[in-house]
Amino acid sequence: xxxxxFSDRPLDAAALHATVEDRTCGGFASFEGxxxxxxxxxxxxxxxxxxYALLAVKEGDRIIAEAMARFGVTHARCVxxxxxxxxGELAVWIGVSAxxxxxxxxxxxxxxxxxxxxxxxxxxxxxxAGDSGWVNCERCAAAPTVTAHPxxxxxGHDQDHDHDHGHDHATPRAPASVGVHAxxxxxxDYSRQRVLPEVGDAGQxxxxxxxxxxIGAGGLGAPVLxxxxxxxxxxxxxxxxxxxxxxxxxxxxxxxxxxVGRPKALLAAERLRALNPEVDVRPYVQRADRSTLPPLAGxxxxxxxxxxxxxxRFVVNDVAVRLGKPAVAASIYQYEGQLQVVMPxxxxxxxxxxxxxxxxxxxxxxxxxxxxxxxxxxGSMQALEVIKIVLGLESPACTGxxxxxxxxxxxxxxRARRAAGCAGGPCTELDPVEPAPSLEMELDLATPGAxxxxxxxxxxxxxxxxxxxxxxxxxHIPAARLAAGAALPEGTGxxxxxxxxxxxxxxxAEALVARGVxxxxxxxxxxxxxxxx
Amino acid sequence: xxxxxxxxxxxxREQAGTSRERVATSAATAQALYEELRARHQLTPEVSQLxxxxxxxxxxxxxxxxxxxxxxxxxxVAGG
Numbered sequence: 001x002x003x004x005x006f007s008d009r010p011l012d013a014a015a016l017h018a019t020v021e022d023r024t025c026g027g028f029a030s031f032e033g034x035x036x037x038x039x040x041x042x043x044x045x046x047x048x049x050x051x052y053a054l055l056a057v058k059e060g061d062r063i064i065a066e067a068m069a070r071f072g073v074t075h076a077r078c079v080x081x082x083x084x085x086x087x088g089e090l091a092v093w094i095g096v097s098a099x100x101x102x103x104x105x106x107x108x109x110x111x112x113x114x115x116x117x118x119x120x121x122x123x124x125x126x127x128x129a130g131d132s133g134w135v136n137c138e139r140c141a142a143a144p145t146v147t148a149h150p151x152x153x154x155x156g157h158d159q160d161h162d163h164d165h166g167h168d169h170a171t172p173r174a175p176a177s178v179g180v181h182a183x184x185x186x187x188x189d190y191s192r193q194r195v196l197p198e199v200g201d202a203g204q205x206x207x208x209x210x211x212x213x214x215i216g217a218g219g220l221g222a223p224v225l226x227x228x229x230x231x232x233x234x235x236x237x238x239x240x241x242x243x244x245x246x247x248x249x250x251x252x253x254x255x256x257x258x259x260v261g262r263p264k265a266l267l268a269a270e271r272l273r274a275l276n277p278e279v280d281v282r283p284y285v286q287r288a289d290r291s292t293l294p295p296l297a298g299x300x301x302x303x304x305x306x307x308x309x310x311x312x313r314f315v316v317n318d319v320a321v322r323l324g325k326p327a328v329a330a331s332i333y334q335y336e337g338q339l340q341v342v343m344p345x346x347x348x349x350x351x352x353x354x355x356x357x358x359x360x361x362x363x364x365x366x367x368x369x370x371x372x373x374x375x376x377x378x379g380s381m382q383a384l385e386v387i388k389i390v391l392g393l394e395s396p397a398c399t400g401x402x403x404x405x406x407x408x409x410x411x412x413x414x415r416a417r418r419a420a421g422c423a424g425g426p427c428t429e430l431d432p433v434e435p436a437p438s439l440e441m442e443l444d445l446a447t448p449g450a451x452x453x454x455x456x457x458x459x460x461x462x463x464x465x466x467x468x469x470x471x472x473x474x475x476h477i478p479a480a481r482l483a484a485g486a487a488l489p490e491g492t493g494x495x496x497x498x499x500x501x502x503x504x505x506x507x508x509a510e511a512l513v514a515r516g517v518x519x520x521x522x523x524x525x526x527x528x529x530x531x532x533x
Numbered sequence: 534x535x536x537x538x539x540x541x542x543x544x545x546r547e548q549a550g551t552s553r554e555r556v557a558t559s560a561a562t563a564q565a566l567y568e569e570l571r572a573r574h575q576l577t578p579e580v581s582q583l584x585x586x587x588x589x590x591x592x593x594x595x596x597x598x599x600x601x602x603x604x605x606x607x608x609x610v611a612g613g
């Protein structure tokens with residue numbers, strides 16, 4: 001029985017249900033997606049689904065396999081419709097059975113979220129008004145972005161939370177702009193690494209389910225990202241708030257001169273997807289700091305510090321130690337590099353560098369100079385350490401610091417002990433935890449200029465908006481769409497989300513913040529607004 | 534007097550003009566040795582900004598030196 005499949009015929013929920021029944025299972029959870037009569041303010045009459053089946057089925061199967069591995073469920077199945085569907089018809093059916101209900105619920109939720117996010121499916125809506133438009137599904141990052149349309153097509157599909165092409169998912173677009181797939185593109189081939197006894201099928205499966213967050217897409221980050229994507233790491237997050245500068249290119253060779261001025265996180269994501277369409281790449285165009293990194297890091301297994309300053313280095317270290325996740329840190333100075341792998345319970349960056357260092361001692365590439373291959377070597381070592389961690393291979397780099405002098409070609413391993421104050425317990429050197437800033441804010445929308453710092457986004461459903469319009473709102477995007485990954489138009493800036501009671505808007509704001517967008521939620525929603533005479 | 538093998542990294546290597554040297558010293562601790570070398574090479578970082586390793590292990594500044602020890606002075610580096 002296929003785990004994930006498409007059907008061009010109406011789905012029979014009862015028949016599908018029967019395929020996951022099992023006497024060993026005490027819990028069954030199901031999700032059904034139906035064709036709705038409204039989308040983003042426009043009445044819909046019927047719709048069509050279209051998928052790039054070759055790739056979509058692979059990605060769908062992978063999602064099911066991940067859900068089964070992650071939640072330990074017994075059966076999981078997803079069937080998605082293609083072709084023409086009428087209102088009320090079943091568009092997608094997911095069923096999961098497991099010994100207990102908790103796993104079944106969690107796996108079912110995981111599958112629908114990931115399918116909407118990762119599987120390339122398009123929807124053509126036919127509106128009551130007689131026209132129609134293609135709506136790209138949540139994202140098509142899994143689809144190969146072909147070189148024939150390096151900008152139009154590739155960016156058209158680059159929907160992973162970070163639009164840089166100024167349209168809203170909700171806006172119907174002409175089919176011509178939907179983009180180009182490349183049928184016949186060969187599948188990634190891991191045979192050269194799989195043949196290693198330490199990798200094999202089991203190791204490759206571990207790489208595929210690994211989630212790695214790379215902080216910094218510069219000299220160190222470039223080789224890290226390339227090798228991790230090449231190795232088939234399943235999910236790669238890229239955090240970088242900088243745009244590409246011409247002076248970067250001598251050492252950041254995954255980019256092109258034509259890319260100068262664009263955000264590096266988005267460029268890296270494009271490059272990695274072209275390198276390996278199987279990888280789920282998630283770009284975050286932002287600096288990693290004490291408020292932005294913790295919500296991102298929770299969704300990843302390993303952090304890779306490719307930053308170029310000590311403040312970020314401490315932040316990455318502290319977040320990793322606190323969350324009990326491994327971190328792979330490197331830094332360079334001219335011809336030298338330092339590599340440190342922080343494993344839970346082992347010496348961390350603060351055991352080696354207890355005090356934040358003053359600027360001036362710590363040189364950067366601009367002041368001190370650097371030859372391109374130096375971060376290339378250290379970044380390659382970081383990528384290797386990440387792969388070793390995923391494969392369960394021991395790393396001597398976790399006992400201290402490896403000093404690499406690429407002029408003399410000497411390396412030196414220095415053992416470090418955990419700081420005296422935290423032997424056997426939690427690290428005592430970490431910066432104190434700051435309470436997570438509340439995303440909720442109170443203001444009176446009727447006061448002129450009260451929300452001037454924000455673009456107000458009405459996240460209610462269209463019928464609610466019709467019943468009680470909110471003139472101050474500049475954008476209308478339902479909360480569920482934002483939570484599911486819909487992006488804001490480019491250059492929107494900080495947003496204030498508003499719904500009826502402040503609950504949906506808070507959830508959507510949390511989802512946006514997790515993707516690196518500056519978002520707040522109006523506490524109490526419209527119901528909490530003062531009454532004006 | 535003891536003889537130690539001193540290695541410099543990053544900024545210290547630049548300022549000392551060498552990556553390693555054999556030093557005859559009467560310094561009893563890592564800190565005393567560094568202060569001696571700091572004066573000789575006009576090294577700018579203070580001990581509070583550096584780490585020292587003796588014989589392959591990060592050490593304290595007050596740790597004693599023995600004849601033939603390998604002493605490594607390491608500034609933090611942050612380039613990426």
